[in-house]
Amino acid sequence: MTMWIPNIEAAAGPIYLAIADALEDDIKTGALAQGDRLPPQRELAYQLGVTLGTITRAYGEAERRRLVKGETGRGTYIASETQKVSPLVPKEDEPDSCDLARNFAYPHLNPSLSDGLVRMARTAGIDRLNGFVPSEGLKTHRETGVLVFKDYGLEADPARVAVTCGAQHGIQVTCQALFRAGDAIAVDRFTYPSIFSSLSSLGLKPVPVPALTRTDGGFGAMDPEALARAAAAHGVRGVFLMPNMQNPTTHTMSVEERQDLVRVAREHDLKIVEDDPYTPFLPETLPAFGALAPERTASIASISKVCSPGSRIGFVHVPKAFGDSIRNKIGESTWMASPITAELIAGWVREGHLFKTLRLKRKANRNRFLKARDLLAPHFLQGDVNKVFGWLRLPDIVDADALQAALSHQGISVLSSRYFQGKDHAPAPYLRLTFGSEESDERFQWALKRIQATIDQMADLPELTRPVG
Template sequence: MPRARYKQLVDRFADEIRSGRLPPGTQLPTHRQLAAREGLALVTASRVYAELERIGLVSGETGRGTFVRETALPLGHGIDQPPTTEGMIDLNFNSPSIPGQTGMLRQALRQLSISGDLESLLHYQPHAGRLHERAIVAQHLKHRGLSIPPEQLLIVSGAQHGLATTVMSLLNPGDVVAVDALTYSGFKILAEVHRLELVAIPVTATGPDLTALEALCKHRPIRAVYSMPTLHNPLGWVMNSEQRQQLITIARQHNLLIIEDAAYAFLADNPPPPLAALAPELTVYVSGLSKSVATGFRIGFIAAPERWIPTLERTIRATTWNTPSLMTAISCGWIEDGTVARLEAEKRGDAQARQTIAREVLKGFSVISHPSSYFVWLTLPEEVRADQVAMTLMTSNISVSTAEPFAVTDHLPHAIRLALGSVAIDSLKEALTQVRQAIERFAY
């Protein structure tokens, strides 16, 4: 098909969608129907829809077809920024907080102001953090089942910076990384910026399909696997011991780097040991205090094999030089005096209470979650479209995320993710009731 003809067809669809002649939710012809109607090869018809999807005008949904998307909803909704509209109810981003944390911060600042070590905080710090602070964090990680020397622990500016440092240090543009078909949106952005190729591992109700991962490794040059074995975001699973061992066996057999994201791991009671404890020679463990303490506390940490420490330190120097010393000092003080452990325990209880509310309000819907997590994956009824629900809620000042930010596959799952950690708990039931009503509005 001549390029001009192909372009004309894309432009015609685009004009009809933008003008409203093809309104949001319209189901377009199948690829075969479009090819027959326009006299195209099937591959060309597929290319037309792929181009429309790339520019954000349609979405392909597995087993359902291709639909005109709600273009008033920002492309990549749920990735870029937390809602900033005044009065917006945020079911999109998690920023869990416990009453009294502001007072705790005031007290910590007063205590720090009279410490004898204040002068040192005015100067550059070692790139990986001061050794005594690395030792404090290493001691903290023992409670998560990971025993590591302080010299193999690096302090960074939040878990996202830890992931970026790991990718920049140990992977190259063009490397192929296996990730769950639904995965953390921040890693997707990181992969895009660093020009990594992500390949999807199919997901099951209890974890990644590791048989499929093994098959991928035999046919693709997989360099690394990105995993959230404890409290997966967005699906909430905790991989059992057998799954962890199977993943490690595959990684060793195919010489894969494992990037273990443990940002939400503190919410799980007595999970199996981290991958980094089971396979320390090939795993980089990344976590932080943003969720367990406060999202404004950009303190994270990387635990890695000794041979990679110099490279990781060099990347920290190139990106931030060192983590802000004031926040590091407060965080380490809170680890030592038990404040972090207390906050983690309180937030586990808070998350459990919120999950109870969610299960009550969303009873009858297909809900996937962990009883201690701060998010819910809500599969929608067949006749309901996620972008329409999200747009309807946005007009009511409620922000939710569609599946788009989390999906690695070409076709989007028929679902939305609800973050439960930012709304005041006494307002959560009403907010979730409005979500239910928005879904029921489109169900017929």
């Protein structure tokens, strides 16, 4: 084919986004097909009269949208429409592996669904839930969200709470309400795996920011000075944070760390999105960003990890100015979260099942963490008895992706650091290990022993563990 030249003459926003948009349009119209090779970056920069950096960002954006794939030494090609399913997505007929990859947080200890449905069936006026309700949810369900937010250190206003289809839907509608396409959003260098694709699908650019180093050598909070530099250099408009159990590093921010980040957010007029689905597992309640900076913070809460992922119910609490926008975005995406499952959750919260379930899961998690720390010594496992996953530091000579593959062949699923960082970042020697997806204590301990043994074997065979190229 002739050299592809995008038409960006009418572009109003950032040029790199206009190039990525033109590429997506040409794929949809058939002007570009699977396997077509894109021009070399330097050549396209010359043809368009833009910098090489602009083309690099455009190709990077296209790759984040899964429109193209880069092959070392060969160039960039239009990707296949068929994509591999993420290892985080459950499959109905998947093999019986020992799952230390997905963070399902002890689902075998969840409250009885049948008992909850029986209670709902006996509730007076239950049929009213079988119709449409306001996009933000019924008042009684938003008041349930207020109770949940108390565990997050936030005294929420029910008028500013909306019910969502889980935390991930909450992230989507919150970012749509607070930001515009083309905005740059600061994220942790290692962060929630789906945030990169979620932001990019909304036309937002994730900007990874490094963390502070703790006294024990682990990862701390996002570095506030690095955030300030990113805001100045990249025009960052917002920041995505997980203050109470950062995924994957497990770090819980101190009050001082939160205040430092609030200071930077105010100095650079950044909106804050805080998401922390694991917060209820922590015994201590620290002030939420929504309490420290209510004028600029949207808070997201969910009890999926606590008692009911199948309900798909979450809550968002936003500054008053964005209330109408949140309602509209929920309505546009799904009209409303299910009032039926929202009522199921409300009943569990009212009747104390949430507390009872947390008590059981905290006890189980304490035992799992202590066992993991002991069996994986001397390797550093960042986390503690209240964290439902751990961040394992590997010997520098062990490649995390190679270790993940070796464990997969042994029937053990884990996630390397690659899943928690942008594609343009170098691999790092870390694994995230979850403690609660595997029901059997015996299988969990067996997996830990195999992980330790495999690390030792790979550390003794450096020529097999270093990445090629």
